[in-house]
Amino acid sequence: MKRIIDYKDNNVGGGADDHNNDNNNSSTFRYLCTIKELPVGKSRQFSVRNAKGTKEIQIAVFNVDSKYYCISNKCQHQGGPLSKGILDEEKKVITCPWHGWKYSIINGKAPHKGGDSVDSYETKIIKDKLYVNAIPTNIGSRVTQPHKEYSDLENSVRDYLNHMEKDLL
């Protein structure tokens, strides 16, 4: 038996109660909110520390029929907020609110062949409190290439920043 002690309270609900937990990765679980704070049919975004505790990651959590699904909140296309997308509850697919890219909320993968994917995370409820494992169950990947104009712009910004950095030395 282990205890969840290494979680971040996102300023909503919950405190540092002792919780019994039988998961070996308990130290990577982060507290999100009470289950009342994420009712059926709703989604929310959270910011939690990554598994190493070195940076914050943005995640989207969905409550579908009292099951909780969690993926990255950042769309692979241009970073659109997936928690604010349109959810097909039957297929468990979220459509990004910005330009319509789609991801499974179960594993973060595109529902079609060859699409980009986002990280997905395991959730867990202990005594009416919702936790997420900061270690992704699936790591998202970018497979589509940006348009040439976009790549050129990205490269020129990178060059500019490199020059700026050197000038400051």
Ligand code: FES
């Ligand atoms: S940012 Fe998500 S589809 Fe463009």
